[in-house]
Amino acid sequence: MRDRDGYPTDRQESGTDGRTDDAGAAEDAREAATGRSDEIDLAADALTRLEDQLRRTTADLDDLIESYQTDLVRAAATERARVAAAWLPVVDRLELALRQAEDDAKTFDAVREVLQQAVAALAELGFPRFDPYGQNFDPLLHEAVGTVRDVAEHGTVVNVMRPGYGTPDALLRPAGVVVAKH
Numbered sequence: 001m002r003d004r005d006g007y008p009t010d011r012q013e014s015g016t017d018g019r020t021d022d023a024g025a026a027e028d029a030r031e032a033a034t035g036r037s038d039e040i041d042l043a044a045d046a047l048t049r050l051e052d053q054l055r056r057t058t059a060d061l062d063d064l065i066e067s068y069q070t071d072l073v074r075a076a077a078t079e080r081a082r083v084a085a086a087w088l089p090v091v092d093r094l095e096l097a098l099r100q101a102e103d104d105a106k107t108f109d110a111v112r113e114v115l116q117q118a119v120a121a122l123a124e125l126g127f128p129r130f131d132p133y134g135q136n137f138d139p140l141l142h143e144a145v146g147t148v149r150d151v152a153e154h155g156t157v158v159n160v161m162r163p164g165y166g167t168p169d170a171l172l173r174p175a176g177v178v179v180a181k182h
């Protein structure tokens with residue numbers, strides 16, 4: 001027997017001969033099993049959709065983390081270059097003071113120490129000083145500020161007017177050089 005919603009009830013009706021209706025009970029059991037099977041299929045489909053959604057969300061989150069880390073590295077490099085660029089005029093003035101203080105040994109030593117500290121700070125920021133004297137001119141690392149006729153091989157740096165700072169991958173300032181020509 002079924003209740004008003006169509007679900008089987010625990011009560012069983014007896015037939016005219018006083019026995020329970022076994023055929024009706026079997027049919028009710030089949031219908032209940034079919035209903036449960038449909039519910040299980042729906043639940044399995046929902047679970048599959050949720051697992052797919054979880055995988056997509058996890059992949060999106062991994063992409064976001066990777067993008068954030070890339071942006072963070074880029075921002076750190078930009079800030080490091082900004083700070084190092086702010087130091088360059090200080091270093092240049094210290095070098096000028098050193099050249100002018102050659103006659104006064106105490107002042108010369110003091111300025112030299114400050115200059116060494118400033119150059120070391122730039123190196124720690126990832127922009128070491130380089131002096132390309134005697135090397136072949138490289139337009140990616142050097143800025144030609146003049147040329148001279150010289151006995152050195154054509155294209156060789158024969159004088160460094162301003163040292164360069166950085167590396168080939170992260171150049172803060174190219175070296176200002178004079179290049180030999182024939």
